[in-house]
Amino acid sequence: MEIVGQLQKQYVDFITSLFREAYLDDQYVQLQKLQDDSNPEFVVEVVSIFFEDSEKLLNDLASSLQQQVVDFKKVDGYVHQFKGSSSSVGAQRVKNACVDFKNFCEEKNLDGCLRFLNLVKQEFYLVKNKLETLLRLEQQILQAGGMVPPLE
Amino acid sequence: MGSECSSVVAEELHVLAVDDCLVDRKVIERLLKISSCKVTAVESGTRALQYLGLDGEKSSVGFDGLKVNLIMTDYSMPGMTGYELLKKIKSSSNLREIPVVIMSSEKVLARIDRCLEEGAEEFLVKPVKLSDVKRLRDIILRGDENDEKKGSRKRKLQDLSPTSSLARDLTPLKPASAASKQSRLKRPRLKNTD
Numbered sequence: 001m002e003i004v005g006q007l008q009k010q011y012v013d014f015i016t017s018l019f020r021e022a023y024l025d026d027q028y029v030q031l032q033k034l035q036d037d038s039n040p041e042f043v044v045e046v047v048s049i050f051f052e053d054s055e056k057l058l059n060d061l062a063s064s065l066q067q068q069v070v071d072f073k074k075v076d077g078y079v080h081q082f083k084g085s086s087s088s089v090g091a092q093r094v095k096n097a098c099v100d101f102k103n104f105c106e107e108k109n110l111d112g113c114l115r116f117l118n119l120v121k122q123e124f125y126l127v128k129n130k131l132e133t134l135l136r137l138e139q140q141i142l143q144a145g146g147m148v149p150p151l152e
Numbered sequence: 153m154g155s156e157c158s159s160v161v162a163e164e165l166h167v168l169a170v171d172d173c174l175v176d177r178k179v180i181e182r183l184l185k186i187s188s189c190k191v192t193a194v195e196s197g198t199r200a201l202q203y204l205g206l207d208g209e210k211s212s213v214g215f216d217g218l219k220v221n222l223i224m225t226d227y228s229m230p231g232m233t234g235y236e237l238l239k240k241i242k243s244s245s246n247l248r249e250i251p252v253v254i255m256s257s258e259k260v261l262a263r264i265d266r267c268l269e270e271g272a273e274e275f276l277v278k279p280v281k282l283s284d285v286k287r288l289r290d291i292i293l294r295g296d297e298n299d300e301k302k303g304s305r306k307r308k309l310q311d312l313s314p315t316s317s318l319a320r321d322l323t324p325l326k327p328a329s330a331a332s333k334q335s336r337l338k339r340p341r342l343k344n345t346d
Binding site: 045050084 | 172173174175176178179182183186228230257278279281282
């Protein structure tokens with residue numbers, strides 16, 4: 001079908017660009033491999049949990065950095081969690097931003113932390129947007145009766 | 153313990169997964185289910201000990217009837233770390249034979265060594281892959297077959313197969329620490345056959 005072909009091409013082009021621009025890394029491919037007919041919503045579920053978790057972490061980070069006396073160990077703990085979950089879904093740029101953020105936590109550098117909180121937030125919303133678009137494309141392909149091209 | 157262990161070959165492995173991160177719990181659960189394992193996922197070391205019946209509240213015999221064949225725990229968790237959980241399990245006469253695998257996003261050699269010395273079966277670098285789980289499953293099943301002969305605790309380093317995440321991440325070796333890393337990697341693996 002014409003539509004399916006177009007959608008599939010759109011999907012492939014889009015996801016290729018996401019890998020090329022390091023929004024996503026191989027771990028996303030690994031997640032796709034875990035999805036099958038018995039668990040067709042697996043990636044959506046994991047990604048949804050990631051989105052929810054991340055919003056909460058961003059709030060926790062903001063409030064912990066707003067304290068009179070900042071507990072950098074606590075901040076580091078939140079960043080560590082964020083680093084872990086972003087790594088687990090393949091959100092490479094978010095993960096990398098977290099790695100740098102952690103350094104500022106260790107240095108107890110408030111300015112650096114605030115800057116990187118902003119950066120991590122930015123990267124998160126970027127990848128959230130991209131993933132939502134990607135998953136929407138997948139849905140469209142399936143609804144049009146086609147198959148989502150496998151990643152490799 | 154010996155007679156119980158030999159029954160695992162005929163059944164599915166039951167794995168207790170411990171991780172404070174919900175995303176990771178979901179992923180490890182799926183990895184294990186795809187590898188034909190039964191999974192119980194909990195969010196902390198404390199919960200894990202409760203599940204294993206080692207929380208001091210009740211007797212350590214028969215939690216919910218499902219014997220645990222493998223424990224996979226994250227290293228960095230608030231409250232009780234995976235390392236502390238490992239120590240508690242290995243110091244329990246009822247539970248010490250259960251293989252414990254540590255998972256961590258940070259490849260700190262001192263940490264890896266500490267865990268292996270405390271009796272961890274393996275140290276997996278996160279994110280854990282399907283190939284890691286499949287390899288683990290084979291190791292555990294093979295190990296259980298030989299359990300009757302086994303006297304002391306087995307302690308194995310991850311092998312250096314290309315699929316091993318630890319091997320993949322440790323090579324190429326950095327010159328400064330190459331010597332110490334090499335000697336660790338060359339430590340002889342205790343063979344399964346006695």
